Amino acid sequence: MSEDHRYKLIFEELMDKSEDGFIIIDSHGVITDINDKYCDFLGRRKENILGHPIEQIISTTSMYDVMDRRQRGDDEGSIYMHPYIASETKGSRHTYAIANRFCIFDENEQLIGAMAQMKFKERSLDIAHEVLKAEHAYYKSEYQNQMLNTSGFDKYLGNDPKINALRTIGLKVAKTDFSVLITGETGTGKELIAKSIHIESERANEPMVCVNCGAIPMELMESEMFGYEEGAFTSARKGGKIGKFQLANHGTLFLDEIGDLPLPLQVKLLRVLQEHEIEKVGGTKPIPVDVRIIAATRKNLQQMMEEGTFRADLYYRLAVVTIDTIPLREHPEDIMLYANMCLQQLNHKFKTNVLFSKNATRCLLKYSWPGNVRELDNVISSAFISSDQMMIDLSDLPSKISDAVRHEIPGEEHPETLKTLLYQYEADIIRETLKKYEHNVTDAAKHLGVERSLLYKKMKKLNITIHKNL
Numbered sequence: 321m322s323e324d325h326r327y328k329l330i331f332e333e334l335m336d337k338s339e340d341g342f343i344i345i346d347s348h349g350v351i352t353d354i355n356d357k358y359c360d361f362l363g364r365r366k367e368n369i370l371g372h373p374i375e376q377i378i379s380t381t382s383m384y385d386v387m388d389r390r391q392r393g394d395d396e397g398s399i400y401m402h403p404y405i406a407s408e409t410k411g412s413r414h415t416y417a418i419a420n421r422f423c424i425f426d427e428n429e430q431l432i433g434a435m436a437q438m439k440f441k442e443r444s445l446d447i448a449h450e451v452l453k454a455e456h457a458y459y460k461s462e463y464q465n466q467m468l469n470t471s472g473f474d475k476y477l478g479n480d481p482k483i484n485a486l487r488t489i490g491l492k493v494a495k496t497d498f499s500v501l502i503t504g505e506t507g508t509g510k511e512l513i514a515k516s517i518h519i520e521s522e523r524a525n526e527p528m529v530c531v532n533c534g535a536i537p538m539e540l541m542e543s544e545m546f547g548y549e550e551g552a553f554t555s556a557r558k559g560g561k562i563g564k565f566q567l568a569n570h571g572t573l574f575l576d577e578i579g580d581l582p583l584p585l586q587v588k589l590l591r592v593l594q595e596h597e598i599e600k601v602g603g604t605k606p607i608p609v610d611v612r613i614i615a616a617t618r619k620n621l622q623q624m625m626e627e628g629t630f631r632a633d634l635y636y637r638l639a640v641v642t643i644d645t646i647p648l649r650e651h652p653e654d655i656m657l658y659a660n661m662c663l664q665q666l667n668h669k670f671k672t673n674v675l676f677s678k679n680a681t682r683c684l685l686k687y688s689w690p691g692n693v694r695e696l697d698n699v700i701s702s703a704f705i706s707s708d709q710m711m712i713d714l715s716d717l718p719s720k721i722s723d724a725v726r727h728e729i730p731g732e733e734h735p736e737t738l739k740t741l742l743y744q745y746e747a748d749i750i751r752e753t754l755k756k757y758e759h760n761v762t763d764a765a766k767h768l769g770v771e772r773s774l775l776y777k778k779m780k781k782l783n784i785t786i787h788k789n790l
């Protein structure tokens with residue numbers, strides 16, 4: 321008996337004897353194997369299932385998502401488990417199942433299909449909910465374990481010594497319960513720092529609630545912050561409303577744009593910080609709250625205090641520790657770190673391999689970035705969309721950014737000439753690559769890191785044909 325035959329018999333025996341249902345598809349989604357248990361579950365005959373695309377048999381299938389995610393590398397694991405409430409069961413029986421889904425690869429790591437294993441549970445809905453609860457607990461503990469292995473400041477990037485110093489202060493202050501005031505220009509990461517402090521603190525498993533003091537109309541601010549009792553005012557919701565302070569209880573309350581907080585509310589906030597209790601609008605008794613406050617502002621609070629628009633007593637309560645963020649123009653060595661990180665995320669998401677041209681890099685480094693990292697992220701995202709999916713170049717950047725170096729580039733006074741030069745350059749690269757791969761477009765596209773269809777489009781645009789005269 322050949323080894324293949326022996327394995328086939330073992331496989332059939334396993335499929336037959338198992339209490340679980342099994343279904344297997346090839347890489348195109350066509351069902352190649354299914355066992356009797358699964359056929360039973362679906363209430364269909366095997367011969368009416370085999371050879372059909374899976375979505376025809378199970379309309380809500382997740383098998384394509386599982387294969388896609390694995391292909392994209394979004395998920396390194398190969399097992400996907402979640403409770404699945406069957407909608408295509410036979411009769412009116414309520415049958416619940418847990419689905420484990422696996423991707424199948426050949427010896428060259430090429431995806432050749434996927435398999436689902438169904439653990440059936442013909443029990444009451446309560447049991448299904450038990451399963452859901454157990455899974456929830458499992459994922460929560462997994463998440464918490466993961467959090468233990470990551471630093472809250474992992475996302476706060478930068479190699480400049482000033483950024484490193486800021487990270488060190490953030491990590492230190494996170495271990496205390498002091499109020500923190502974060503100041504700095506727009507887009508310099510104030511909110512990111514606040515979140516990082518929360519994640520690093522002992523309150524990390526409790527909520528962090530964010531309030532943008534500049535975005536809530538003054539007349540709503542009090543009820544948003546402190547909540548209201550039922551019947552507090554004519555349009556008050558039945559049952560009242562819980563305010564942000566209560567929502568953040570035992571956690572962190574992030575008061576963004578604190579400089580926009582109206583004076584009457586500054587008084588109320590100060591009272592809460594002193595007394596550790598709030599009073600709902602229309603309420604009669606104080607409610608104790610345990611909240612750590614982190615506030616942020618772009619405004620100059622010192623000046624506001626001098627002008628009488630920000631209370632000094634509140635300032636000193638909030639600013640037990642102050643953190644001043646650093647504008648991007650003061651650590652330009654980090655510009656390409658952020659730019660590359662943003663481009664890498666876009667490349668990963670859209671399965672592309674776009675790069676910055678030398679001139680685009682020069683522009684990014686020369687610009688002063690008044691909107692800081694947020695502006696940089698936005699510019700890269702829009703340049704990515706405007707690019708030809710291979711390279712972000714001068715023409716993909718807003719003129720306020722590209723103008724800075726345009727005059728330094730020979731021929732750039734005549735944009736047409738530069739365009740022609742770029743076309744020629746691109747055409748040369750494509751021709752050379754095609755030649756190297758003996759005019760095999762698939763191999764050339766792979767080498768250039770683009771989809772075959774895109775390479776064909778470019779060849780058409782650049783008038784490149786696959787002939788001996790390439």
Ligand SMILES: Nc1ncnc2c1ncn2[C@@H]1O[C@H](COP(=O)(O)OP(=O)(O)OP(=O)(O)O)[C@@H](O)[C@H]1O
Pocket residue numbers: 475476477478504505506507508509510511512513616618693694697
């Ligand atoms: N050092 C940094 N590392 C990584 N990303 C950063 C950094 N600084 C800012 N960012 C990113 O820039 C964007 C803006 O950051 P954030 O909202 O924290 O800034 P902000 O100072 O609170 O802005 P605003 O004052 O306008 O509210 C976010 O996408 C954030 O992730």
